[in-house]
Amino acid sequence: MIIRRALLNTAAGIGLVAGITSAVSAEEITIATVNNGDMIRMQELSSQWEEATGNTIEWAVLEENALRQRVTTDIATGGGQYDVMTIGTYEVPIWGKQGWLMSLNDLPAEWDQADILPAIAGGLTVEGELYAAPFYGESSMVMYRTDLMEAAGLEMPEAPTWTFIREAAAEMTDRENEIYGICARGKAGWGENMAFLTAMSNSFGARWFDEEWNAQFDGEAWANTLNFYVDMMNESGPPGASSNGFNENLTLFQTGKCGMWIDATVAASFITNPNDSQVADSVGFALAPDNGLGPRGNWLWAWSLAVPTSTDAPDAAKSFVAWATSKEYTELVAENEGWANVPPGTRTSLYENPNYASVPFAKMTLDSINSADPNNPTVDPVPYTGVQFVAIPEFQGIATAVGQQFSAALAGTTSVEDALANAQELTTSEMQDAGYQD
Amino acid sequence: MARAISKRRTVIVTILAWTIGLLIFFPILWTVITSFKTEAEAIADPPSLFWFNWTLENYNVVNARSNYPLHFMNSVIISLGSTLIGLAIAVPAAWSMAFVPSKQTKNILMWMLSTKMLPSVGVLIPIYLISRNLGLLDSRIALVVILTLINLPIIVWMLYTYFKEIPIDILEAARMDGASLKSEILYILTPMALPGIASTMLLNIILAWNEAFWTLNLTAAKAAPLTAFIASYSSPEGLFYAKLSAASTMAIAPILIMGWFSQKQLVRGLTFGAVK
Numbered sequence: 001m002i003i004r005r006a007l008l009n010t011a012a013g014i015g016l017v018a019g020i021t022s023a024v025s026a027e028e029i030t031i032a033t034v035n036n037g038d039m040i041r042m043q044e045l046s047s048q049w050e051e052a053t054g055n056t057i058e059w060a061v062l063e064e065n066a067l068r069q070r071v072t073t074d075i076a077t078g079g080g081q082y083d084v085m086t087i088g089t090y091e092v093p094i095w096g097k098q099g100w101l102m103s104l105n106d107l108p109a110e111w112d113q114a115d116i117l118p119a120i121a122g123g124l125t126v127e128g129e130l131y132a133a134p135f136y137g138e139s140s141m142v143m144y145r146t147d148l149m150e151a152a153g154l155e156m157p158e159a160p161t162w163t164f165i166r167e168a169a170a171e172m173t174d175r176e177n178e179i180y181g182i183c184a185r186g187k188a189g190w191g192e193n194m195a196f197l198t199a200m201s202n203s204f205g206a207r208w209f210d211e212e213w214n215a216q217f218d219g220e221a222w223a224n225t226l227n228f229y230v231d232m233m234n235e236s237g238p239p240g241a242s243s244n245g246f247n248e249n250l251t252l253f254q255t256g257k258c259g260m261w262i263d264a265t266v267a268a269s270f271i272t273n274p275n276d277s278q279v280a281d282s283v284g285f286a287l288a289p290d291n292g293l294g295p296r297g298n299w300l301w302a303w304s305l306a307v308p309t310s311t312d313a314p315d316a317a318k319s320f321v322a323w324a325t326s327k328e329y330t331e332l333v334a335e336n337e338g339w340a341n342v343p344p345g346t347r348t349s350l351y352e353n354p355n356y357a358s359v360p361f362a363k364m365t366l367d368s369i370n371s372a373d374p375n376n377p378t379v380d381p382v383p384y385t386g387v388q389f390v391a392i393p394e395f396q397g398i399a400t401a402v403g404q405q406f407s408a409a410l411a412g413t414t415s416v417e418d419a420l421a422n423a424q425e426l427t428t429s430e431m432q433d434a435g436y437q438d
Numbered sequence: 439m440a441r442a443i444s445k446r447r448t449v450i451v452t453i454l455a456w457t458i459g460l461l462i463f464f465p466i467l468w469t470v471i472t473s474f475k476t477e478a479e480a481i482a483d484p485p486s487l488f489w490f491n492w493t494l495e496n497y498n499v500v501n502a503r504s505n506y507p508l509h510f511m512n513s514v515i516i517s518l519g520s521t522l523i524g525l526a527i528a529v530p531a532a533w534s535m536a537f538v539p540s541k542q543t544k545n546i547l548m549w550m551l552s553t554k555m556l557p558s559v560g561v562l563i564p565i566y567l568i569s570r571n572l573g574l575l576d577s578r579i580a581l582v583v584i585l586t587l588i589n590l591p592i593i594v595w596m597l598y599t600y601f602k603e604i605p606i607d608i609l610e611a612a613r614m615d616g617a618s619l620k621s622e623i624l625y626i627l628t629p630m631a632l633p634g635i636a637s638t639m640l641l642n643i644i645l646a647w648n649e650a651f652w653t654l655n656l657t658a659a660k661a662a663p664l665t666a667f668i669a670s671y672s673s674p675e676g677l678f679y680a681k682l683s684a685a686s687t688m689a690i691a692p693i694l695i696m697g698w699f700s701q702k703q704l705v706r707g708l709t710f711g712a713v714k
Contacts, residue, residue, distance in 0.1 A: 030658050063673050251677060
């Protein structure tokens, strides 16, 4: 039965790619991708696409930051080194507007564009053109120790508030035994502490810019956000939290030192894996906290496959993108690796599949993704898209500088007031230099 | 008495030298040990130095996932190629600066060194565009040329320092015996400066082997050396320390072995002049 289903899936996948490549002779394409588990799996399974189409693939697999630098240089200079690029929701709208990416609106009907989750598709579409196909989507959520929560006499709501999180963190903290109620990102960087704090600030009613692109760090909402964050981390966070990013917090959680951890949904598979985690059997999940203002403190990200206009093999590249982001590919992964390992968070049909419903973190991942809206991320209106980032080219530089200020506030080397004042000043200056204001 | 002090001093210096040596070597040793752990043991607290279940699983995974021989050969070709071309240019350059100096020699030397002060990323776009226009992106030729140019100032400076210590009288004596310029450089200067040339060569191979800006930014898949191989195992979202350590061990092992076998030459060249 399994073999038959596998053959059917493979045949369907081959049919999909064959439809696209029937008029194309064999070509070699170069694919740049990040080195996370889902992409490595795609690399391993890609021989099936090669066999079906006769095309061959050269892989450039790198860690996220090295990859971003490399593909940005290549696409900005029209280098043409890559035929398929793995990029995120930050790059897609900027590069799409620049005309650097090919529209994927012409992918075949079987690919089923309408099946893509609306929140994800919204972040990858510019003026009606889909510029990247989502490979997997992720949000952020609360991951917590069920045993510690029970010992504290508390019950985690499915949708907690920030006030509850802070109180629960204080109850769970046991510094003598090196157990800290809350772990969160503190390391400076636009993709580190600023991803967490920007998403958190949305739920506090804050925003980076008003509709005239004026920086908003001098407002009450940002003061509330940063004060709450610093106070909560000082009360219940681990020592040296200002140096902690995803990996440091993952280590702390896996070794039983975090009561709660608010971070990317992709972490769920790591902390529930008994081979890697000492607390795998006592992990619970909840939506990211809110303050009752509408937006929750979770982010939205989708690693996606895009075809640069500088490619000299657009048909083969699109054929690969269609194959790797198809429903048939999902089935193929499920056949080979199990449903828990299929790329999550991109298609509605996946969450309607009864086989996937049994995966413990599936529902929470979907609910988290659906609760984030990249086109309306804040309480007050903003001129930008992006939940944990502002989709403008200047954001990486500005947010990293602001992140250094906020990390210093957490470390205690500067006050929250000074950090916000400095953030306001440097953001205003950069935005004026970039021509957003007169 | 003097002998007792001397003996005590020898013991102290020996202990100090071993302590410093072990401190410097410890990160490499830790990397090698971690490469034999599981991912869970790699992050265990407290960490275990030797008493864990040793496994070759990480090496199996790395070998299955990456094309190590390709990356290794790219590293060998790029580092050896850039070193040999660099030496071919630097030996005559250093000879002329050491033995036929002009008024501007010192300024030229300082200018050459000043190019090392320029942040590489500052010239990334121009170099990238030139490579693109010449069709040399993701090619070993481009990396050999760029690494030659990057390391040339250091090679010239090192050779200049060694050559300066060779008495010019010896070269003049050779000239009086009828030696041509070519013979002078090949048969008199080079043998005398051999330890210096060898240590310069070894140091340059190490620098080229470890170079991780241009080798990462100008390559995609075909010309990517071991630096790109390592970069595919670090991750800001995921703990793969054991696999990263296995990849790092495989990347540094060749240069570590080369350094071990040539340490005598390397130390001699770095600590002594040509004729001391």
